[in-house]
Structures are given as structure tokens and as C-alpha cells.
Amino acid sequence: xxxxxxxxxxxxxxxxxxxxxxxxxGYRKGRDPRITTHLALVSRALGASHFMLAGDTDDDLFxxxxxxxxxxxGDMMCEYLDRPMPWLRRFSQNDxxxxxxxxxxxxxMYGEPYKHVITRIRRDxxxxxxxxxxxxxxxxxxxxxYNVAVGNQPHSEVAALALFMEAWFGESGTERHFPNARLEIxxxxxxxxxxxxxxxxxxx
Amino acid sequence: xxxxxxxxxxxxxxxxxxxxxxxxxGYRKGRDPRITTHLALVSRALGASHFMLAGDTDDDLFxxxxxxxxxxxGDMMCEYLDRPMPWLRRFSQNDxxxxxxxxxxxxxMYGEPYKHVITRIRRDxxxxxxxxxxxxxxxxxxxxxYNVAVGNQPHSEVAALALFMEAWFGESGTERHFPNARLEIxxxxxxxxxxxxxxxxxxx
Numbered sequence: 001x002x003x004x005x006x007x008x009x010x011x012x013x014x015x016x017x018x019x020x021x022x023x024x025x026g027y028r029k030g031r032d033p034r035i036t037t038h039l040a041l042v043s044r045a046l047g048a049s050h051f052m053l054a055g056d057t058d059d060d061l062f063x064x065x066x067x068x069x070x071x072x073x074g075d076m077m078c079e080y081l082d083r084p085m086p087w088l089r090r091f092s093q094n095d096x097x098x099x100x101x102x103x104x105x106x107x108x109m110y111g112e113p114y115k116h117v118i119t120r121i122r123r124d125x126x127x128x129x130x131x132x133x134x135x136x137x138x139x140x141x142x143x144x145x146y147n148v149a150v151g152n153q154p155h156s157e158v159a160a161l162a163l164f165m166e167a168w169f170g171e172s173g174t175e176r177h178f179p180n181a182r183l184e185i186x187x188x189x190x191x192x193x194x195x196x197x198x199x200x201x202x203x204x
Numbered sequence: 205x206x207x208x209x210x211x212x213x214x215x216x217x218x219x220x221x222x223x224x225x226x227x228x229x230g231y232r233k234g235r236d237p238r239i240t241t242h243l244a245l246v247s248r249a250l251g252a253s254h255f256m257l258a259g260d261t262d263d264d265l266f267x268x269x270x271x272x273x274x275x276x277x278g279d280m281m282c283e284y285l286d287r288p289m290p291w292l293r294r295f296s297q298n299d300x301x302x303x304x305x306x307x308x309x310x311x312x313m314y315g316e317p318y319k320h321v322i323t324r325i326r327r328d329x330x331x332x333x334x335x336x337x338x339x340x341x342x343x344x345x346x347x348x349x350y351n352v353a354v355g356n357q358p359h360s361e362v363a364a365l366a367l368f369m370e371a372w373f374g375e376s377g378t379e380r381h382f383p384n385a386r387l388e389i390x391x392x393x394x395x396x397x398x399x400x401x402x403x404x405x406x407x408x
Contacts, residue, residue, distance in 0.1 A: 031238075032238070034235075034236070034238065034239050035238050035239065035242070038239070038359065038360035038362060038363065039360075041357075041358060041359040041360055042359045042360050042363045044357070044359070045355050045357035045358070045359040045363075046355070046359075068358055072357055072358060109389055110389055110391075110392055110395065110396040110397065110398075111391065111392065111393070112391045112392070112393055113378075113379065113391055114378075115378075141394055141395055142394070146393075147392070147393060147394060149389075149391055150378055151249050151250070151377075151378035151379070151380065152388075152389040152390070152391060153245075153248070153249035153276055153380070153382075153389075154245060154249070154272055154276060155242065155245040155246045155248070155249040155250075155366075156242035156243075156245055156246050156362050156366070158242060158360050158362040158363050158366075159242065159246045159249075159362050159363060159365070159366035161363070162359075162360070162362075162363030162366050162367055163366055163367065163370055163378065166367055166370075173355075174317075174318070174319075174354055174355035174367065175317065175319075175355070176355065176357070178357075184356075185313055185314055185353075185356040185357075186356070187314075187315065187316045187317055187353055187356060188314055188315065188316070188351070189315070189316055189350075189351060190345050190346070190351060191314065191345055192314040193314065194314075
């Protein structure tokens with residue numbers, strides 16, 4: 001799937017963008033495709049630089065994200081991780097791509113309130129946000145520097161990711177613009193306004 | 205599905221709770237069940253009093269929410285709307301259950317930025333938030349008092365609902381407690397702490 005090891009890619013892009021990765025563990029293609037597509041699109045829309053998938057592979061999902069990048073801009077990279085736990089341990093404890101550890105945030109309904117925790121998380125290192133699947137290995141709780149709850153109620157990993165990222169990025173989350181977009185949706189009180197920069201006009 | 209017309213139920217519960225309803229349009233059971241379950245659970249967790257489904261019926265989805273209510277508390281009601289558009293028009297223009305119109309907020313990637321709009325929305329009337337499905341009838345844009353975008357990027361209706369509700373309810377969104385809960389998850393930096401109030405003890 002990848003021509004470069006993820007660490008190398010991550011390292012190559014360091015200092016150029018947000019260095020914010022989202023790792024979806026335990027993906028089951030037969031059961032989770034739309035949820036996981038939503039996770040990837042939320043990651044992109046709110047400012048992640050990487051989306052990583054573990055569990056089943058899914059080229060369609062990655063193509064879907066590439067198609068959204070092509071139309072709406074941005075360059076979030078998708079990666080498949082064959083062995084996510086060794087990767088997570090290394091990223092967390094040793095090397096986030098530049099020889100120093102990154103920060104691992106695990107989203108779980110059992111964790112500490114995200115609004116309290118988020119103020120303590122350092123922002124000068126690459127961040128990996130782990131979103132669990134059906135069964136989260138207990139090691140994840142250990143490798144994570146922060147086990148973070150977006151409410152201690154059962155709801156949705158898509159919602160949890162969105163709320164965490166919005167709190168992390170602030171106004172640059174949902175107000176984000178992608179400069180290389182071909183299609184741009186312009187806010188409208190009624191109806192739909194889409195600018196196609198290749199045609200240089202508006203369509204309603 | 206319902207013994208009472210929704211307007212009557214809504215009216216009966218007026219002044220007792222948040223009077224905040226979420227309407228999922230165009231549900232397709234074969235395609236959307238997990239996304240729509242997530243919408244319902246986000247609605248419950250972040251403070252909705254009603255969740256309404258239109259399109260396909262799905263007793264399993266409603267049972268699932270009832271089971272979460274039974275274990276984790278709360279009393280969000282689920283309703284199936286056979287004819288959502290007449291209901292929406294009436295709610296928006298005439299009668300939210302007490303003889304006066306409610307406020308309709310339509311979440312759409314084509315709308316106005318939610319953080320700007322949310323400050324203008326009146327809070328003394330019942331609110332109905334509309335979450336579209338595959339094809340949103342154009343009437344929805346007309347019946348809605350506010351067409352609201354949570355970012356003008358394609359991502360997820362689950363994320364959009366969560367971010368809107370968190371902005372609407374503030375700290376009482378994700379920090380919400382349900383007093384009649386049997387199970388209560390206590391925030392933890394490592395591992396899982398669940399209190400079972402019927403057994404009056406903790407399990408790890």
C-alpha cells in the first residue's frame with residue numbers, strides 16, 4: 001500500500017503541516033465501511049495530515065478520500081498499518097519519525113474529560129489519535145499518553161473524533177479552507193452554492 | 205409505532221426537558237443502520253429529548269436506544285414519522301405542539317457557519333434539527349429557519365450533529381449526567397471504571 005514506511009513519510013512532512021494523525025484500529029470492512037469513511041473524512045475536514053487504517057484493508061475507502069482531496073482540496077494521506085501495535089509503541093515511546101517520541105491520545109468513553117485533558121497536551125510534537133474498533137487491545141491504554149473521553153456515555157467514535165479535533169484546532173477546525181480546492185462550497189442561507197474553480201464560475 | 209401523535213407527545217413534555225428533537229430524513233435500513241444508530245446515540249448523549257426517524261422503519265434501532273436508556277439513564281424518545289415533510293412544515297410554520305411554531309435547523313454542508321448562526325437562534329421555543337439522508341427534498345431548505353453548515357467540507361452528519369449540539373448545549377453537552385442511570389462510567393486515566401448502581405459496587 002505504501003511506498004515508504006510511515007515513519008519516514010511522517011518525518012518528511014514534519015514542520016510542513018499539522019502533523020496530526022488518526023489511527024483507526026480493528027477495522028472490519030463488512031461491518032464498518034461507512035463509519036470508517038466518516039472517520040477519514042472528519043479527519044481530513046478538521047485538519048489531520050494522516051489517516052491510518054488497521055484491521056481489514058480497503059482500497060475503496062482510500063480511493064474515496066483521494067477523490068475528495070482531488071475535488072475539495074487538501075492532501076491528507078491514507079496509510080494501511082499491517083502491525084499497528086508495534087507502530088503505536090514505537091511512535092509513543094521512541095520515534096515519531098524524527099527520533100523522538102510523539103504524543104498518543106486514545107479516544108475512549110472510559111477516559112478523562114477531553115476539555116480538561118486537552119489543555120495539558122504538548123503541541124510541539126506529532127500527535128497520533130487512536131480510535132478504537134470492536135475490541136481495543138489493553139496495550140492501547142498503556143501506550144497512550146492520554147486516555148480521553150468525549151463524554152462518558154456510549155455514542156459514536158465519529159462524534160468523539162470531531163469534538164476532540166474541533167477542541168484541538170479551534171477555529172481552524174471547521175472553518176478550515178483548502179487552498180488547492182477545485183470545488184468550493186460557499187455558505188448560503190438558502191440553497192446550494194458551489195464554485196468550480198476550473199470552470200471559474202458558480203453553479204447553483 | 206407511536207400511541208400518540210408526535211405533536212401531542214412533544215406538547216406533553218414541554219417545559220420539562222430540553223425540547224430538542226433530531227429528525228433523520230431518508231433513512232435506508234440496508235445502507236445506513238450504523239450511521240443512524242450513531243446519530244441517535246449522539247442525540248441522546250448530548251441532550252436531545254426526541255429522536256425522529258423518517259424513511260425506512262427500524263425497530264432494532266429503537267430497541268437499541270431503549271436499551272442504552274435502560275442501562276445508562278435518560279429518557280430520550282424515539283419516534284417514526286411516516287410523513288416527515290407535512291410534520292416539518294407544521295412544526296416550522298404553525299405548531300410545535302403548543303399552538304406556536306418551533307425553530308427548525310437544517311444541517312447541511314451548503315449552509316451558513318454554525319458558530320455564527322447559533323448565536324442568533326432563539327432558545328425559548330422547541331428546536332427541531334434536521335439531518336438529511338441521501339436526497340434532501342428542496343422543501344427542507346425552505347421550511348428550515350436556519351440552514352447551517354458545520355464546515356463547508358464533505359465529512360459526516362454524525363460529526364455535524366455532535367458539533368452543533370455541543371455548541372448549542374455548551375458544557376451541559378458532553379459533560380451531561382443522567383440521574384437515573386444504572387451504569388455509570390467514571391473518568392479514568394488508565395483502564396475502565398464502571399459503577400453498577402444496582403449492585404452498588406465498581407467493576408474494572
